[in-house]
Amino acid sequence: MTWFSLLVLIPLTAIVATSAERGWSGYVDTITNDQTMAAIQLTVGQAALVTGVNIVMGTLIAWVLVRDRFFGKRILDVVIDIPFALPTIVAGLVLLGLYGNNSPIGLDWAYTDRAVMLALAFVTLPFIVRTVQPVLEELDHDVEEAAASLGASRLTIFRRIILPSLVPAITAGAALSFARAIAEYGSLVLLSGNKPFSTEVVSVRVLSFIENGSTASAAAVASLMLAVALVVIVVLDVIQRRVSRRG
């Protein structure tokens, strides 16, 4: 508990305290500033979008890794972890190389909100794959066979038997993926170009507040993002309870 307080609670409290320095109206002013609002909207929107994509793609990739047999599966299994292993700024460079002005594949997405999404998708992909994969591996094959002999089609088996067992893992992965996405900095600064009102994300905005010496504003935005993250985690948890109880 002490460890947890030291690591998590005290810094969080400090942020909230700092953000309160300029009082409620100061707080509201900072948050409702147009440029800040745009950054928050972009970040939360893209993070939600990317998390949604990850829920589908991550589950699919985990499924393929566990259930299918194909050439190069072991390699794919290792490749999935690269976004985890890569220092984020290196990831940013890789993405800039691939999707920047001199894109070898002809996709010049630099300085667009697609760039933000791409960078977020890249760094958050492993979360759901890696939370779902072990659960899928542990699933009891008998259970699917029992359902099949009771007349359930493959789709019904997936929907009514497999998916409910995966939901806790999927939501845990989604929460991690969302939290990481709203905080991401390194991998997207290069590719996104940080254009105010268009590709500037919250973490960049917070940094510029700090560079301008306005710690209180930075803390205000940070505390709002904290609240967003909390709300999302709670909502995901509620959804998870609903879905896995329903059957």
Added chain:
Amino acid sequence: MSIEVTNVTKKYGDFHALDDVSVSLPTGQLTALLGPSGGGKSTLLRIIAGLDTADSGTVAIEGTNATKLPPQKRNVGFVFQHYAVFKHMTVAKNVAFGLEIRKTPKAEVKRRVGELLELVHLSQFADRLPSQLSGGQRQRMALARALAVEPTVLLLDEPFGALDAKVRKELREWLRRLHDEVHVTTVFVTHDQEEAMEVADEIVVINQGRVEQVGSPDELYDEPANDFVMGFLGEVTRLGPVRLRPHDVDVSVEPGRAGSFPGRITRLLRVGFEVRLQVELDPEVASGAEPVSVVLPRSHARGLDLELGSRVWLTAAVGAVTVPAMVAV
């Protein structure tokens, strides 16, 4: 015939899990597939259910050729050794699963589930999750779930194998009574000869991918087709040129009977109402042979005044089941 398996072969690599197996199981009976572990019992059961496919041969269920049908279309109830419960559903939901898939009206589902839970004595647990049940209760739930869809045949793979001895015994008696009530054609796999003898109308003995013998428990016990069946269905011992059951050895304390084997009692053990002897035969009649095991009622042993070291003469009892002993090594 309810289930007709014809010339089924199943190979894993070069290994024959089933080697040209044919059996027919009559409607309404309770049949046991009995044999040692690894003999191919589960493989055969899974092929009947469509969970595995045979390399060659056919399976017909109630006259319909089911060889190519997927498990969904076979209308077979399957019960697994480790219960295969749907963890996230309540007991009632588990049982209702097959009915809901068939789009049965809600009220009808409710009524059927109620009946089935009654049948397996789980009514008061309807709203629990499977994790809150004991092993025996989970298996009864799995049975109700399989019965819910009114299967043509009910297949059980070592259904009591994961339970402790006491519960296992209770459940096997209960299965017998349930079958007498429900009358669905039932096949269950077991490696426990006592379980098969106690519960089944008919036993199919399977060993190394082949059917060794098919018959009622009495037939198998009294007229084993070969050495393997004889050995698998009960204790056997060797007396001279034949193998027979220890309780089919007659003991006399005087010589005289034709073809009797003289020997000396080297062990004597009282177990409940019976006495178990080990008799070492004299070297001139059987040099180097294993001691003969003999079982006789306690009163009989007392009458003969048997003690450790007594000299006795052994013969095969009149009417004893014997098979020729395999060539001595």
